[in-house]
Amino acid sequence: MTHDGADNRPIGVFDSGLGGLTVVRELRRRAPGETIVYLGDSARVPYGTKSLATVRRFAREDAAFLLRFDPKLIVVACNTASAAAVDMLAETLPVDVVDVIRPGAAAALAATDGRIGVIATESTVASGAYQRALTAADAAREVLAAACPLLVPIVEEGRDEDDPIVLHVLSDYLRDMQRFRPEALVLGCTHYPLLARAIGKLMGPKVSLISSAAATAEAVCRRLVASGQIGDGSGALQCYTTDDAARFAALGRRFGGCDVGTVRTVGTDELERPAAAAAGDTWENAS
Amino acid sequence: MTHDGADNRPIGVFDSGLGGLTVVRELRRRAPGETIVYLGDSARVPYGTKSLATVRRFAREDAAFLLRFDPKLIVVACNTASAAAVDMLAETLPVDVVDVIRPGAAAALAATDGRIGVIATESTVASGAYQRALTAADAAREVLAAACPLLVPIVEEGRDEDDPIVLHVLSDYLRDMQRFRPEALVLGCTHYPLLARAIGKLMGPKVSLISSAAATAEAVCRRLVASGQIGDGSGALQCYTTDDAARFAALGRRFGGCDVGTVRTVGTDELERPAAAAAGDTWENAS
Numbered sequence: 181m182t183h184d185g186a187d188n189r190p191i192g193v194f195d196s197g198l199g200g201l202t203v204v205r206e207l208r209r210r211a212p213g214e215t216i217v218y219l220g221d222s223a224r225v226p227y228g229t230k231s232l233a234t235v236r237r238f239a240r241e242d243a244a245f246l247l248r249f250d251p252k253l254i255v256v257a258c259n260t261a262s263a264a265a266v267d268m269l270a271e272t273l274p275v276d277v278v279d280v281i282r283p284g285a286a287a288a289l290a291a292t293d294g295r296i297g298v299i300a301t302e303s304t305v306a307s308g309a310y311q312r313a314l315t316a317a318d319a320a321r322e323v324l325a326a327a328c329p330l331l332v333p334i335v336e337e338g339r340d341e342d343d344p345i346v347l348h349v350l351s352d353y354l355r356d357m358q359r360f361r362p363e364a365l366v367l368g369c370t371h372y373p374l375l376a377r378a379i380g381k382l383m384g385p386k387v388s389l390i391s392s393a394a395a396t397a398e399a400v401c402r403r404l405v406a407s408g409q410i411g412d413g414s415g416a417l418q419c420y421t422t423d424d425a426a427r428f429a430a431l432g433r434r435f436g437g438c439d440v441g442t443v444r445t446v447g448t449d450e451l452e453r454p455a456a457a458a459a460g461d462t463w464e465n466a467s
Numbered sequence: 468m469t470h471d472g473a474d475n476r477p478i479g480v481f482d483s484g485l486g487g488l489t490v491v492r493e494l495r496r497r498a499p500g501e502t503i504v505y506l507g508d509s510a511r512v513p514y515g516t517k518s519l520a521t522v523r524r525f526a527r528e529d530a531a532f533l534l535r536f537d538p539k540l541i542v543v544a545c546n547t548a549s550a551a552a553v554d555m556l557a558e559t560l561p562v563d564v565v566d567v568i569r570p571g572a573a574a575a576l577a578a579t580d581g582r583i584g585v586i587a588t589e590s591t592v593a594s595g596a597y598q599r600a601l602t603a604a605d606a607a608r609e610v611l612a613a614a615c616p617l618l619v620p621i622v623e624e625g626r627d628e629d630d631p632i633v634l635h636v637l638s639d640y641l642r643d644m645q646r647f648r649p650e651a652l653v654l655g656c657t658h659y660p661l662l663a664r665a666i667g668k669l670m671g672p673k674v675s676l677i678s679s680a681a682a683t684a685e686a687v688c689r690r691l692v693a694s695g696q697i698g699d700g701s702g703a704l705q706c707y708t709t710d711d712a713a714r715f716a717a718l719g720r721r722f723g724g725c726d727v728g729t730v731r732t733v734g735t736d737e738l739e740r741p742a743a744a745a746a747g748d749t750w751e752n753a754s
Contacts, residue, residue, distance in 0.1 A: 231711035424518035
């Protein structure tokens with residue numbers, strides 16, 4: 181697996197849909213020699229309104245699919261799945277796991293000594309994962325978390341940041357947050373960076389917006405450097421989706437910031453039948 | 468199966484989530500002696516933004532689950548699944564299948580000789596199913612269909628009809644529809660009847676709002692009368708969901724208009740492994 185000092189096994193990344201491509205974008209910028217296999221579970225998106233038990237099962241199946249490619253590390257590039265399943269995955273998977281919540285929380289703590297706000301999906305907020313990650317590092321820290329259930333469908337509908345409905349919905353969700361006057365605001369869902377300009381306008385220029393995508397990519401690079409596992413490959417990206425490949429490729433550009441290459445479909449029925457699918461499905465013959 | 472002239476096998480009803488309970492409500496009102504088994508696929512909701520191929524597979528799995536209860540008829544109480552899969556289901560299932568689109572279209576045609584509008588999910592509108600059902604009966608009929616992707620998440624978020632965001636989003640979606648000036652407007656998604664008052668306010672009192680839920684329940688009753696399959700049982704309702712049972716029961720009240728009784732969870736992994744699950748799973752031992 182390690183050749184000439186470089187570990188060119190892929191990094192596996194999964195998300196409930198397209199949002200995790202914002203993490204892939206930051207990762208490719210910082211680690212251009214890494215091969216990445218991405219799974220977006222578009223057939224079952226969103227995760228943020230589903231129960232903890234269901235999200236855990238989905239996360240286990242997504243990670244099991246990525247294991248077929250012999251990854252050196254798996255990134256849970258979905259806040260909801262990170263909140264629900266990262267401890268379970270870290271305990272059960274045979275490879276390192278990086279989530280998006282701890283890096284996002286650490287970046288917020290580093291950005292300010294003051295109040296921290298978090299916006300995220302219903303289920304991420306209800307899990308208390310950000311609140312725990314922030315107060316574990318600093319028990320006295322004032323934290324306010326707000327659920328914003330409509331933002332994911334708004335981003336997926338393709339509405340522009342200047343759209344009056346986007347501003348109206350954001351104003352509604354951010355009303356209490358504006359009163360709380362945080363010094364940093366964590367965008368606790370990988371869809372939210374696509375609304376960063378509008379969120380920044382409503383919160384004002386003094387509030388630092390923390391994207392967990394960038395913080396997560398940095399955490400991955402630090403981990404690979406520390407373990408001597410940096411790759412020096414071609415930086416290939418192979419995307420899989422559980423729904424339509426053409427739609428994923430078309431919308432993926434917006435999230436990934438560039439062409440996401442060839443996209444393949446893997447049905448959720450195949451994900452849910454792990455035993456049957458293991459035969460010979462490796463990075464080499466799948467790409 | 469038929470005892471003393473009555474057919475007391477259950478009616479199977481499925482939907483992507485809770486919306487189909489609006490059909491169940493109308494059905495129980497008209498046919499109080501019918502036993503109903505309902506499956507809401509809340510773990511994979513929504514269907515309206517997924518591809519045709521994926522929705523077809525989900526619909527096939529949902530119907531296969533209902534077949535375990537030996538139903539006399541299956542209702543596809545989801546517009547998206549009706550648009551994508553009703554012909555495939557009617558050809559392959561061993562029982563009668565009633566969808567929500569043909570009854571809704573027929574009710575609109577009966578309500579007016581003039582222009583007909585349809586509002587529905589992205590994928591129902593893209594399928595052209597309502598447009599085809601309406602113009603097949605009357606080729607000269609003017610029809611306008613509009614996709615309203617945010618309405619399902621808005622209803623599922625529990626926003627009130629008077630909420631300024633609901634009115635803002637509806638005004639945006641209905642702008643072209645108002646100009647089209649239909650005489651009847653089909654609410655082509657089972658979630659939309661929960662916004663009927665707000666939609667009525669925007670469209671004006673002269674526009675008849677057509678709920679496919681009521682029209683579908685009537686179609687089911689007509690079918691059962693014609694085939695001599697009316698039941699005279701206790702009218703029991705047994706609900707299954709692929710996600711959290713407690714959440715389904717709590718939200719189900721809003722859609723079903725009454726208590727939905729005990730709700731059981733069946734995982735999508737079980738739906739996707741039909742062979743393994745068949746053993747002894749019947750109405751009797753499941754209830």
